[in-house]
Amino acid sequence: MLEFVIDRKKCRRCSLCVEDCPVGIIEKDRDGFPVISEEKETVCIRCQHCLAICPDAALSILGKKPEDSMPASDMPTARQVEALIRNRRSVRHFKKYDVEFETIRSLLCVTANCPTGENRRELTFTIIDNRADMDKFVEKAYALLEKRVDEGTLPDEFRFYATLLKRYKNGRDIIFRGAPHLIVASAPKGEGTPAADCYIALSYFELYAYSLKVGTVWLGFLAFMFEFMPEIKDVLGIPADHEAPYALLFGKAKYKYPRGVQRDDFRISRPEF
Known part of the structure; x- marks a missing residue:
């Protein structure tokens, strides 16, 4: 069982989970809410993309709830x-x-x-x-x-x-x-x-x-x-x-390094078509 659950009070039926599913098994029911049919459950690769992409935190799967995920707002800066x-x-x-x-x-x-x-x-x-x-x-x-x-x-x-x-x-x-x-x-x-x-x-x-x-x-x-x-x-x-x-x-390292090294040189190959 995938335990694919949609909170219909939160879901705005944006279809992002339908569009982003790598194996294309999420569909819309007659009311426009996401659903996975029982016969397609075995195709699921358990990537949790649907959980991650839902902007409304309305989707749970595999017993994983959106409120227990780390928010993307916690991402470090590029620097x-x-x-x-x-x-x-x-x-x-x-x-x-x-x-x-x-x-x-x-x-x-x-x-x-x-x-x-x-x-x-x-x-x-x-x-x-x-x-x-x-x-x-x-x-x-x-x-x-x-x-x-x-x-x-x-x-x-x-x-x-x-x-x-x-x-x-x-x-x-x-x-x-x-x-x-x-x-x-x-x-x-x-x-x-x-x-x-x-x-x-x-x-x-x-x-x-x-x-x-x-x-x-x-x-x-x-x-x-x-x-x-x-x-x-x-x-x-x-x-x-x-x-x-x-x-x-x-x-635990015995010594500390107060700075990084400088290795910005690299080799590159561009294919010609």
Whole structure:
């Protein structure tokens, strides 16, 4: 059941929801009010565009009520968004204490609103939310890496991980960098756009995290480990049928950056027709 409900006292029958529905299943009844016929309910992609576009706050769907949505009037200015993007930094030095639970919960709730291919929304976030568990994971990850090194089963292109292992044993963790937290985005293999969905989600997470004064860094080292040492996914409990293309480390940044960098150079290609 879609629970598609129209408050007829509020609805002015403007038809915006009818016109904007991506799959075209909203129609008008004999009185001009929006309606979705029962046989078309299965076509709904649950995007909630109809809820968002209603100027009269007269439409509810999927049990979601307009008064519970964040109003568009709360949008940041273009300058504020620009400042967030320009000042985002990859954080490689973290404070030792955990990020507050409510902050992590807020990060996940907001990230869950990111777009996904075909609006499938099949992402799973595997998260380590406390330093004690992070320390255990790091220890297990390096143990698995050491086993690969001892067996001589590291692929040639990843032989440099043996050096990273030595650095870890000498007290310098270049892979996990002493971060208190880790998040991995994964999605079922096959249909849709699982890899792209994961990258988009982590990008949303990263930007929102920075607005909350939580630092992040993209963990390419772990992404490669997923490739040549897939058993590490089992350690994290990532479903076997999921793609998990990337991960982020996050935590409170040890250092502050009083300004952004200057990277306005770019390459452009214009097709000729």
